[in-house]
């Protein structure tokens with residue numbers, strides 16, 4: 001499978017961009033080219049702002065570029081983009097949008113308030129007044145599928161009810177000072193009233209909404225009855241693996257954790 005190779009620091013712009021490809025964004029939305037996702041230098045729309053090289057895909061240097069809100073061509077919503085493209089394109093999207101966001105979020109120094117500038121070789125914004133550097137923020141979250149015999153604990157989130165009323169796994173941000181396993185135990189107990197054991201890590205996924213790193217676990221039921229955290233969850237129950245409700249799409253780590261258990 002072809003991978004996206006993300007540059008781990010800033011690279012200078014190639015002198016000749018004829019052989020490069022351009023990944024075009026409108027904030028967090030994707031602007032696809034007419035017959036392929038990526039644009040060539042000769043067919044970029046007017047008023048495109050060319051930003052910087054971000055990595056390589058299928059032998060081509062990929063340059064990030066953006067259009068402003070006056071652009072009236074086709075634009076793809078992020079989740080639609082992720083559902084329709086391969087893991088390599090998803091990795092490009094996740095990398096590029098998080099770099100772009102980090103530059104906006106750290107345009108001013110959080111310590112002294114001065115305007116920052118880009119460091120020459122690293123993906124960081126630097127304050128020349130107080131020497132603070134700001135790297136792209138990555139926020140670790142745990143996501144866990146709880147198993148009880150041949151049943152799975154699945155929940156519906158209040159915030160997803162309107163757009164996306166699927167049943168999914170429990171997830172939450174880690175707290176400072178916590179291990180990932182402690183976060184799994186705490187989040188499951190807080191959200192569902194269930195105590196778990198045998199917490200086992202499986203895999204992770206970058207989730208660029210806006211900068212999460214999802215750490216995927218399975219855990220076994222130990223004790224307790226379901227008592228939902230009603231501010232966050234609208235429903236939750238044990239489901240037999242052969243009678244599952246509607247679950248998340250295949251590009252999500254929640255779905256991969258469920259598929260691994262059935």
Ligand SMILES: [Zn+2]
Nearest residue numbers: 109112127130
């Ligand atoms: Zn500063």
